[in-house]
Each structure stands twice: as structure tokens, then as C-alpha cells.
Amino acid sequence: MARKPPRKRRLPRKSRGTAALAAKRARLEAILKELRSVVVAFSGGVDSTLLAAEARRALGRDNTLAVTASSETYPAGELAEAKALARQLDLRHVVIETRELDVPGFRGNPPDRCYFCKKELLERLLAMARERGMAAVCDGANADDPSAWRPGLRAAAELGVRSPLKEAGLAKADVRALSRKLRLPTWD
Secondary structure, rough: OOOOOOOOOOOOHHHHHHHHHHHHHHHHHHHHHHHHOEEEOOOOOOHHHHHHHHHHHHHOOEEEEEEEEOOOOOOHHHHHHHHHHHHHHHOEEEEEEEEEEHHHHHHHHOOHHHHHHHHHHHHHHHHHHHHHHEEEOOOOOOOHHHOOOOOOHHHHHOOOOHHHHHHHHOOHHHHHHHHHHHOOOOOO
């Protein structure tokens, strides 16, 4: 009688989730290392914080620059939180002034107004990356974002901005889980 091949042992559900998250984190690290140096659009939210922290870990402080836009539409308290978070994570951090209220496409308050403010910001970040010899500009879009209507994603795609979290397959729940594992204060 022929012997049956041994059954593949499946990891317990929690271990499968942990292994999948570890694989996505490894993919994120590989993407970042491939980029060599990055400017991160840094709002201080859960997505951009994870991206900046992982870029800092993978590339080092000198090859990671977090940039926050300050404007009439960005609450001062959120700017202060982004600055404090950048200090806590030991990020090189720059705050730039943007003037989206001067952009006609934004000022008219159409449904896709975020396209115009994001495009202005990302164009500034691309110029900054060129001036500083940084290889890429990255945003914090995650794998769940394409399912939602996000005009800012269109601007990023048109300008060639990279989305390493999305490219690594990290969904919002993954971003929160990894942020919690890394003890980032934005995880929740």
C-alpha cells in the first residue's frame, strides 16, 4: 500500500497573519532600499508615519526626509503634532508653506479639489527632491486607498510619486497592526 504524502501543516490563524504581515514589511523594506533615498509627504497620520519610520529604518536618517505642508487649511495643532512626531522618530523634517487657496481649481471647491492641492504639494516635493539629490517622492497611500474615490491619488500617479505601502500590499488594517507592533503613537 502506498503511503500518503504528509499533510502540509497550516499555521494557526494568528501565526498566518503575523507571517503575512512580516512578508509585507519585508517587501516594503525591499521597495524602500531599491529607491535609495526618499522624500516622504508627511502629515503625521498613521500611514505617513509608518512610511517615514520604515524609510528611516531601511535607508537611514540621511536618506529620509519627511516634509509637511503648512497652509491656511492645515490646522496648527496638527502641524505641531507632526513636528513633535518627527522629533520623536528622529526624522529629518522640513515644513513648507503651500497656498492652495491661491489655486483656482481648489478655491472653487469642486468635488476633486484635493487633486489640485495634492498636485501643488507633490510638485513642490519633487522639486525639493531634485534639489537635494533624493531619488524619489513617496506618499502614504495604502492598498485600501484605490477602492475609494481619491483625487489626490490621481495627482500622485500623474507625477510619478511612489506609494510604497500600497506597492507592498499593506492595507489599512496592516498599517495599523504594524504601527502597533512598532509602538508608533499613531497606530490607533
